[in-house]
Amino acid sequence: MSSPDKVFEALGSTTRRRILAYLSEAPLAAGEIAKRFDMSQPAVSKHLSILEGAGLVWRERKGQFVTYGMERATLAGTLAGFLQEVCPPSRALKKEAKARKGS
Amino acid sequence: MSSPDKVFEALGSTTRRRILAYLSEAPLAAGEIAKRFDMSQPAVSKHLSILEGAGLVWRERKGQFVTYGMERATLAGTLAGFLQEVCPPSRALKKEAKARKGS
DNA sequence: AAGATATATAGCTAATAAGTTAAAAGGTTT
DNA sequence: AAACCTTTTAACTTATTAGCTATATATCTT
Numbered sequence: 001m002s003s004p005d006k007v008f009e010a011l012g013s014t015t016r017r018r019i020l021a022y023l024s025e026a027p028l029a030a031g032e033i034a035k036r037f038d039m040s041q042p043a044v045s046k047h048l049s050i051l052e053g054a055g056l057v058w059r060e061r062k063g064q065f066v067t068y069g070m071e072r073a074t075l076a077g078t079l080a081g082f083l084q085e086v087c088p089p090s091r092a093l094k095k096e097a098k099a100r101k102g103s
Numbered sequence: 104m105s106s107p108d109k110v111f112e113a114l115g116s117t118t119r120r121r122i123l124a125y126l127s128e129a130p131l132a133a134g135e136i137a138k139r140f141d142m143s144q145p146a147v148s149k150h151l152s153i154l155e156g157a158g159l160v161w162r163e164r165k166g167q168f169v170t171y172g173m174e175r176a177t178l179a180g181t182l183a184g185f186l187q188e189v190c191p192p193s194r195a196l197k198k199e200a201k202a203r204k205g206s
Numbered sequence: 207a208a209g210a211t212a213t214a215t216a217g218c219t220a221a222t223a224a225g226t227t228a229a230a231a232g233g234t235t236t
Numbered sequence: 237a238a239a240c241c242t243t244t245t246a247a248c249t250t251a252t253t254a255g256c257t258a259t260a261t262a263t264c265t266t
Contacts, residue, residue, distance in 0.1 A: 005117055012115025013224090014108055017185070024189040030243060043225055045244060064233045064242050072190050079182045082120070086127040087175050116254090133213060146255055148214055167212050167263040 002055025007078040010054035015039075016047050020070060023057060027069035105158025110181040113157035118142075119150050123173060126160060130172035 010016055019033060034044040048068055051057045055074040060067045113119055122136060137147040151171055154160045158177040163170045 004120075008114050008117075008120065011185075012112050014111075015224090017107075017111065017189075020189050024191070031241095034243095039224090040226065041242090042227085042244075046224080049244085061232085061243095066243060070189070076186060076190050079186055082114075083179060083182055086120075086123050086173070087179050088127070118254090134211095137213095142254090143256060144212090145214075145257085149254080152214080164213095164262085169213060 002074045002078070004078050004082065006054040007056060007074065008082075010050050010056055013047065013050075016051055019044075019047060019051065020056065020075070023068060023070040027067050029062075029065040029067050031065070033068065105177045105181070107181050107185065109157040110159060110177065111185075113153050113159055116150070116153075119154055122147075122150060122154060123159065123178070126171060126173040130170050132165075132168040132170050134168070136171065 015037065018037075022028060022033060022036060030045060030048060031041065033048065034041040037044055048057065048059070052059055052068075056071055057068050058071050060069075118140065121140075125131060125136060125139060133148060133151060134144070136151065137144040140147055151160065151162075155162055155171075159174055160171050161174050163172075
């Protein structure tokens, strides 16, 4: 289960959002991802496991390599869910229209 | 200007997302918001100014009170922008379909 | 102008997060 | 099994964040 809390915390880091952007183009091995960043490979590995803990990426061992890929459904689902909670398409907007008329 | 970095960092906190959820129903005075949380008023005030710094809420002084309200466009725009970058509706999905066929 | 109320800022402490290097674990290859 | 490569985990340091209390600022009321 991917809790919104974990997802939003994971998305709070610019580095992790950049990783997702790379993975959105194609799955990549951990080392390939690390190459794209100006930090140690263990640091990137930690970011990857945070992303995985949030359910935002999947991981698959391929021999000595580990391939990571995006879990699009989690991202889309979490963001859509929050948007609906906070930018409701009908509920709040109707309320607002009412309030404007009344004022 | 509301940078995506600031927006995502602001959304990374559960408390701040709860504040947004309250504000999504109606604008509220700072004190009214603070009442809803089990923490000091200054702590909530700080969260509010982080949200304002990210462009996620507006602030308006009304006499001795300060009313806060949601800035829906920032939230919707930022999340939609990121979703488009990372869950592109056509680009990546077409690529993926191609890759599946090829494998 | 004095007192009361609402909010923000300052200064501090404690908890969390991000990075480093070194070592371990998993998997190939010869 | 030994050497090698890829990735993760551990131990540690430093920077950031979140909270608190006390104080300042702004506005209203008398």
